[in-house]
Amino acid sequence: MTRFTPVFALLFLSLTLASCDQSPTAAPDKTQLKIDQVEKSTSGWPRKIMTPEGLLTLNKKPTRIVSTSVTLTGTLLAIKAPLVASGATMANTSVASEQGFMRQWADIAETRGVTPLYQTEPNAEAIIKANPDLIIISATGGDSALKLYEQLKDIAPTLVIAYDDKSWMQLANIFGDLLGLEEQAKTMIQRFEQEVEHTKTTINLPPQPTTAMVYYQDDTGANIWTSESAQGRLLQELGFTLADVPESVKGNISMGIRHDIIIATGERFPDAVTGNTTLLFSASSDTEQAFIDNPYLHETSSVQNHQVFAVGEDTFRLDYYSATNLLKRLQVLFGREKS
Incomplete structure (x- = not known):
């Protein structure tokens, strides 16, 4: 019986790894998703998204999101994502508050208790200290923390997404689908479209x-x-x-x-x-x-x-x-x- 033990152990290990695989590079189960495309389970969770770094799977709804991109933070705030901390830009400028947050949403971030992680230069230690269950990184732009991806992906699920080829509404829809905030995204987009129509007619x-x-x-x-x-x-x-x-x-x-x-x-x-x-x-x-x-x-x-x-x-x-x-x-x- 002992001669079968190594084979059994190897089989058990293979099955265990297959059942627990959450690697970003793992292929989708049935359909090959396109970049930024979200796949939802019929029961709601898990949810998957294809990123430039491969497939990312979220097994449950995030409750502590960290945004390393001050640009993406505005859209996350708009759909009421559970954001606990965000990267910031140079403080006390014509466009940024004393915390380095964009002036158009700085008050909202403060009211919701969003903490500034750092100003301008990404800091892995600060991100980790925020204890995130989802980290969001911009794929491009001056506020990208992509160089920290390999380090951060082992800390928490890490989403890499580009904003330079999307409107904020497209980003809101993607975030809404992935984070279980579809209704919030839909509401904000409808509100904005109504304001566009009002502007056009006045x-x-x-x-x-x-x-x-x-x-x-x-x-x-x-x-x-x-x-x-x-x-x-x-x-x-x-x-x-x-x-x-x-x-x-x-x-x-x-x-x-x-x-x-x-x-x-x-x-x-x-x-x-x-x-x-x-x-x-x-x-x-x-x-x-x-x-x-x-x-x-x-x-x-x-x-x-x-x-x-x-x-x-x-x-x-x-x-x-x-x-x-x-x-x-x-x-x-x-x-x-x-x-």
Whole structure:
């Protein structure tokens, strides 16, 4: 009987590993999920999502989520995810609070007891100390903690997800499906869509087309939003027409190949500002005046016709809160009572 013991032990070990396998790289049971696609059990749990790092399985609803991405935190707060801590950015700036949280949702995070983990540079020790049962990492961007993935995945289930190719609403749907917060996500999206419709019916559009951009005063240049950006898509939904950018201006790929922006700098920059109206994102009235005073831009249509408008410092990336603030800013700028 002893000669069968090694075989039995090996078989038992194999069955045990197979039944407990929660490796992110394990293949889905029946269907091959696409990146960011969620699969739910008929009983509700477990739930699976395919990530750039492989398959992630959550066996139960998380109760202590840590977000290492200050950008993703806004969407998690909007759907009332059980967030206990978040990475932060540089504190006490025009866009961030003293804790390094985005001003558009900093008060909400404080009210819900969300703790700042660190500012700017990801810190594994701080993340672990928060005792998470789910860690969320951005796949890209300046707030990505992807370099800590191999260390963190052994601490708690770790979700890697990109935000640069999704609107906050798409992220909300993914998070809602994965975290069991479908109704909360649906409610926030419906609320926002109602605000979009209200804005659309209560504003008079400025002269079209529109050049929408983030203007960098020091470089006398800008990143111009395209129709593939969240900002561009929202403007088009409101009825704005995005101005064409000449091919001669395109081609700067210093930030990698991007579809959401066109980088225009130096001598080519004025040629890119073709709109009859210019909307300045991530900007205050000071930036608006700097744009108008730029001698290289005096001949552009929007400057000559006094159609340059800053739409808020919190509009560089759009979550529920900043996107709602943008709509309200547009209502103030272009509300019909101003006609």
